[in-house]
Amino acid sequence: MATATRKNEEVLAKYEPVIGLEVHCQLLTATKIFCSCRNRFGDAPNTNVCPVCLGLPGALPVLSRRAVTLAIKAALATRCTLHETSVFARKNYFYPDLPKGYQISQYERPLATEGYVEIPSGGALRRVRVQRIHMEEDAGKLLHEGFPWSGEKSGVDFNRSGVPLIEIVSYPDLRGSEEAHDYLSALKSVLLYAEVSDCNMEEGSLRCDANVSVRPRGAEAFGTRTEIKNLNSFRNVARAVDYEVARQVAVLEAGGRIVQETRLWDADRGETASMRSKEEAHDYRYFPEPDLPPLVLSREWIEEVRASLPELPAERRRRFVEEYGIPEYDAGVLTLGRDVADYFETAARTSGSAKAASNWVMTEVLRKLKEDDRPLASCPVSPERLAETIRMIEAGTISGRIAKDVFERMWATGDAPDAIVEREGLVQVSDEAAIQAAVDAVVAANPQQVETYRKGKATTLGWFVGQVMRRTGGKANPQVVNSLLKKSLGG
Numbered sequence: 332m333a334t335a336t337r338k339n340e341e342v343l344a345k346y347e348p349v350i351g352l353e354v355h356c357q358l359l360t361a362t363k364i365f366c367s368c369r370n371r372f373g374d375a376p377n378t379n380v381c382p383v384c385l386g387l388p389g390a391l392p393v394l395s396r397r398a399v400t401l402a403i404k405a406a407l408a409t410r411c412t413l414h415e416t417s418v419f420a421r422k423n424y425f426y427p428d429l430p431k432g433y434q435i436s437q438y439e440r441p442l443a444t445e446g447y448v449e450i451p452s453g454g455a456l457r458r459v460r461v462q463r464i465h466m467e468e469d470a471g472k473l474l475h476e477g478f479p480w481s482g483e484k485s486g487v488d489f490n491r492s493g494v495p496l497i498e499i500v501s502y503p504d505l506r507g508s509e510e511a512h513d514y515l516s517a518l519k520s521v522l523l524y525a526e527v528s529d530c531n532m533e534e535g536s537l538r539c540d541a542n543v544s545v546r547p548r549g550a551e552a553f554g555t556r557t558e559i560k561n562l563n564s565f566r567n568v569a570r571a572v573d574y575e576v577a578r579q580v581a582v583l584e585a586g587g588r589i590v591q592e593t594r595l596w597d598a599d600r601g602e603t604a605s606m607r608s609k610e611e612a613h614d615y616r617y618f619p620e621p622d623l624p625p626l627v628l629s630r631e632w633i634e635e636v637r638a639s640l641p642e643l644p645a646e647r648r649r650r651f652v653e654e655y656g657i658p659e660y661d662a663g664v665l666t667l668g669r670d671v672a673d674y675f676e677t678a679a680r681t682s683g684s685a686k687a688a689s690n691w692v693m694t695e696v697l698r699k700l701k702e703d704d705r706p707l708a709s710c711p712v713s714p715e716r717l718a719e720t721i722r723m724i725e726a727g728t729i730s731g732r733i734a735k736d737v738f739e740r741m742w743a744t745g746d747a748p749d750a751i752v753e754r755e756g757l758v759q760v761s762d763e764a765a766i767q768a769a770v771d772a773v774v775a776a777n778p779q780q781v782e783t784y785r786k787g788k789a790t791t792l793g794w795f796v797g798q799v800m801r802r803t804g805g806k807a808n809p810q811v812v813n814s815l816l817k818k819s820l821g822g
Contacts, residue, residue, distance in 0.1 A: 346545040348576045350511050351503035355496050356528045357536040358401040364468050364495035365392030372534045376488035384493030386431030391622050398495035401527045403636045406464050408525040411446030415628050419620040428471035436467035438617040449645040450513040459514050460502040469494040508569035515565050520644045524669045543575045555589040561596045571596040575603050655685035670707045674714045681718035711745045720748045732805045733757050766807050770815045773798045784820050
């Protein structure tokens with residue numbers, strides 16, 4: 332088995348994956364893109380509809396200014412070049428969830444082109460190029476289960492029909508599933524910071540298709556690509572890419588050729604399956620949308636949106652490293668979400684110890700949020716109270732071990748750390764006489780370990796420290812304990 336696995340890895344190593352992602356992002360608007368129907372997930376089927384989004388004869392679209400503003404934000408946040416004039420087009424195809432028989436999108440003249448998103452690479456950041464961002468409307472949704480008649484027919488919910496989307500198309504700059512995952516994470520972070528979308532993949536606010544090909548390492552020409560659909564999580568994007576790369580390599584190694592097609596990802600089986608031959612642009616018979624004039628952006632509008640942008644993740648990451656002196660890794664974790672970055676920065680500034688704040692946020696705060704499956708907005712420990720806990724450690728009022736107990740009590744009760752310490756008598760003991768008594772008792776009770784230490788096994792000191800801390804209920808100052816133990820043991 333090990334030999335077969337190694338051989339398979341050697342075969343895969345002969346080829347280089349080439350990956351580009353197409354991300355559909357639902358814009359955070361109250362209404363749909365061409366009508367005033369509500370843009371809201373979870374309502375009863377076909378309740379947020381009107382003649383426009385149902386494609387009834389004679390209904391005319393009116394473009395939402397709010398949707399355009401958010402699309403401009405996304406383009407600026409991904410460093411794209413905005414085009415002052417873009418044109419909507421009809422993308423013609425038939426599917427039961429497409430009421431008009433065409434989708435209003437943008438084709439030859441999109442909203443924005445030539446941007447980039449930065450992803451971590453070897454301790455630095457590397458740019459993944461964005462080819463284009465265009466606006467379009469969403470289709471409806473087919474419902475295949477959950478109804479008494481589901482065994483015989485499918486239903487159509489048009490609530491999502493006309494929901495405003497942007498499609499963000501990357502260049503084929505990604506070279507593996509890990510990079511694809513990192514790109515999606517970075518892009519999601521940018522969109523959340525800019526408040527363009529809620530990026531909820533479970534509700535369909537962020538959807539991804541992956542274009543995958545392989546080529547011999549060192550070759551310049553791209554191989555034949557396949558498009559993978561039905562990727563509803565970052566994990567499934569990575570799994571699907573890995574499977575498809577391995578499948579294409581196996582086909583080529585067997586002397587076959589890759590067929591350009593659309594494939595569907597089956598998460599339960601962990602594999603892709605052929606869905607249909609890959610469409611080209613001419614298959615959709617694009618032509619300019621006659622019911623909508625060209626979209627013209629004024630410089631004032633663009634600059635107004637630019638001024639509203641917050642500090643974005645990559646810039647904030649760099650600043651955290653430079654201003655707070657924390658490692659690149661810490662900065663990367665802390666800036667993935669704007670709320671986490673804000674929380675850390677408040678705790679760092681209030682406590683005066685950025686590295687301690689970084690450690691506490693990454694290990695304790697994020698751990699507890701994950702355990703409780705709750706958002707940071709409902710965190711029972713405010714950054715100010717976390718900072719107060721850190722200051723108590725720095726002042727020697729409590730030890731790091733006691734601080735973790737205090738944190739757990741703060742999380743459970745919402746009480747302030749000083750109140751918990753006073754109420755439960757958790758103040759750290761630094762009195763040398765009191766600690767010396769505990770040290771003497773531990774040394775006297777463990778002559779064999781004392782002999783082991785004196786024969787040169789210095790690691791035994793940690794065991795002695797633990798015994799003294801246990802004897803003092805964790806309240807002894809660890810630095811004082813270390814110093815006294817070394818003297819008593821003859822170290």
